[in-house]
Amino acid sequence: MTLKQRSILPGFGLAMGFTLLYLSLIVLIPIAALFLRTTTLSWDQFWTTITAPRVMASYRLSFGTSLVAAIINALFGLLVTWVLVRYSFPGKRIVDALVDLPFALPTAVAGISLTSIFAKNGWIGQYLEPLGIQVAFTPLGVIIALTFIGLPFVVRTVQPVLEDLDVEIEEAAASLGASRWQTFTRVILPVLFPVLLTGFALAFARALGEYGSVVFISGHLPMRTEITPLLIITKLEQYDYAGATAVAVVMLVVSFALMLLINLVQRWSSTRHLAT
């Protein structure tokens, strides 16, 4: 009697087929079209387009500011989450709700309001101006705009994990003689690290693609405060579709590589935590 070999997952074929179809329609086909469009350029044209000084400057600004903003968000996001989960203070609920607002506010509105605050006669700008610190229309302004839009990602990814963390393991650590700081760095942080990395990656990815809030505060000076998405729009406005997609492809490939790297680090850190 032979039994038919069956997968232990019921309906695997159907589910897999649907997943691939859905992913193709929403993600893969548009990206494929992007790559297809760049093939209208010759290799030489492609290379000169993506390595033009103005384009290179925009990569540096985009990846640099996004990275700094994501790091600020990871550090302060962790702090904000910790305070929101562990401590109680008046107005905590309101602060918790406020964290989501960068998601809801149109990014262009955020950009305009940040520019007005940090401009020379703005609320904060007028005090920074005598100190020689310019925020609006400099990379610093770009970092601030990107920090604003990325904050909810870190807080909302870390929050549920910190809420579910058993106090018992902290008690165990304390009863074994660990100081509070040791408990935090050796027990709590290893559990939070993978999810903190997820929040960091999300904030970073969001910052890389951000356009609306940055346009106003950066003042798009070529070579100095021009982010890559803005350069792509500039190329599109000049009907240079192939050039725009070429730059977009570079952005996409580098972003994908970075995300893959972050995922690998995350997997490594979570398995390491389970093993010890």
Place this chain on the structure above:
Amino acid sequence: MASTIALRQASVTTVEPRATAEPTLVRGLLITIALLFLGLFLCLPLAAVFVQAFQKGVAAYLAALR
């Protein structure tokens, strides 16, 4: 014997810092830093939006919505 019991009771009543909480000073400091960060990066831009919207009065705001 009686003195040791009295000692034990005394040690029970002294307030030990909780093992799974931070000192009040650290807690206050963390809350302050978190709120300052949120105030600077979150509340201030939002406040600026409202101030600009109502700068010319509620009538001008309502007229713009129409």
